[in-house]
Structure formats: structure tokens, C-alpha cells
Amino acid sequence: MLSIGVVTRGKYGMRLLDTISQYSGFTSASVSIPIIVPKFIDDPASFVNGLNLNEEVLRSDLIITYSLHPDITPEIVLRAARAGSKAVMIPGGRARAGDPGQLKKISEQYHIKLVIEDICCEMGDDTDSTINEFNSILGSPLLEVRVDDGMIGDVRVIRGAPCGSTWWMAEQLKGVLVDEAPAKAGLLIQQYPCRAIRGTLGGIHRSAQLHKKAVEDAIRT
Numbered sequence: 001m002l003s004i005g006v007v008t009r010g011k012y013g014m015r016l017l018d019t020i021s022q023y024s025g026f027t028s029a030s031v032s033i034p035i036i037v038p039k040f041i042d043d044p045a046s047f048v049n050g051l052n053l054n055e056e057v058l059r060s061d062l063i064i065t066y067s068l069h070p071d072i073t074p075e076i077v078l079r080a081a082r083a084g085s086k087a088v089m090i091p092g093g094r095a096r097a098g099d100p101g102q103l104k105k106i107s108e109q110y111h112i113k114l115v116i117e118d119i120c121c122e123m124g125d126d127t128d129s130t131i132n133e134f135n136s137i138l139g140s141p142l143l144e145v146r147v148d149d150g151m152i153g154d155v156r157v158i159r160g161a162p163c164g165s166t167w168w169m170a171e172q173l174k175g176v177l178v179d180e181a182p183a184k185a186g187l188l189i190q191q192y193p194c195r196a197i198r199g200t201l202g203g204i205h206r207s208a209q210l211h212k213k214a215v216e217d218a219i220r221t
Contacts, residue, residue: 013064074098092118141214151175155169
């Protein structure tokens with residue numbers, strides 16, 4: 001069974017923990033970092049030392065860190081690698097992930113898989129077995145749809161967004177006309193209180209597009 005360690009920061013990461021508990025058989029544990037941290041941290045090692053992060057959590061098979069800070073994140077990745085974690089997912093995009101060269105060096109030295117995505121529901125199949133085990137249930141949306149008399153009769157979530165939006169959307173689509181379902185799916189995702197960035201072409205709008213396509217694909221097949 002996959003063990004997942006989640007590094008939370010304020011509200012970020014909390015929905016993931018709920019989704020893991022409700023929709024997967026994975027085990028999870030978490031550590032938190034403060035919501036407010038300095039914009040620039042000259043000595044990340046000393047700063048993270050002061051957080052007293054539980055090394056047992058960092059030893060999980062997979063670490064998902066919502067540290068969202070380019071100085072803190074590489075240090076957390078390094079500590080997870082040293083603790084024996086097999087893979088680290090970094091939501092929030094490359095700008096918040098830290099120095100690419102430093103992350104690559106850690107990955108190569110400790111043979112730890114790193115995945116960096118802007119939004120969690122863009123995480124798909126990978127060559128890494130740990131990432132793929134996670135993505136068998138959580139990641140980019142994958143659905144099965146039953147159609148009854150031109151309406152959505154049921155929606156089965158095979159793989160859903162780590163924030164839980166896919167399961168919520170699936171319930172709301174029941175009884176919707178088939179022709180209207182994909183667009184409705186995209187709208188529902190944007191109404192869900194996801195933490196993805198709003199007001200840009202990416203973020204929540206990208207998530208809506210992914211779910212719209214997932215519904216289209218499910219209806220087609």
C-alpha cells in the first residue's frame with residue numbers, strides 16, 4: 001500500500017488529505033509549515049531545521065509538498081530523499097519549486113523521482129511505479145459514463161483530481177442532457193472551491209478544460 005506524506009501550508013494540502021482518506025486505500029500523514037514565511041531565505045537548511053518536520057512523514061513512499069516557496073521546497077525534497085522517499089510531487093509550478101539545477105542534482109544523486117505541475121489534476125501516467133500507483137486513483141480525470149435516454153444516468157470516477165472536485169462534479173452531472181454535460185462539467189469544476197489559480201488561462205480554467213474533455217471522452221466510449 002502506498003504511503004503518502006503531505007507537506008501542508010495553511011489551507012494548501014488539506015483537501016488532498018481528505019481526498020486520500022475518502023477515495024483511496026493509501027495511507028497518509030502530514031507535516032505543516034507556516035503560512036507566512038520570509039520572501040527570501042538565505043539559509044534554507046537552518047530555516048527548515050526550525051520547523052521540526054517529522055522525518056517519519058518525509059520517509060513516506062511519496063511526498064507531495066505544498067511548501068510553495070522556491071527556497072524551502074528544494075530543502076524539503078533533499079530531506080525526503082535522504083529519508084528514503086521514492087518520489088516527490090510539487091504542485092504550484094516551476095516558479096515555486098526552486099532552482100531546477102538543484103532539484104535535478106538531488107534527483108540524480110538520490111535516485112528520487114520528481115514531478116512538478118501547475119495543478120494537481122494535470123498529473124498523468126508516468127514511467128515511475130510510485131507515481132503511477134498514485135495516478136491509478138488520483139490525478140488527471142478519467143471517467144466512465146452511463147447514458148439513459150439521452151441523459152447522464154451515472155458517472156463513475158476511475159481517477160479524479162486530488163482536491164476532490166471530480167467526485168463532486170460527477171454527482172452533479174446525473175440527470176444532465178448528454179449534449180450539455182461536457183460544458184456543464186467545466187462550469188461545475190470552476191464553481192468547486194479548488195485552490196487553483198483563477199483569473200488566468202491556466203489554473204482553474206485548465207482544470208475545467210481537463211474535466212470537460214474527460215466527460216467528452218467518457219461519453220464517446
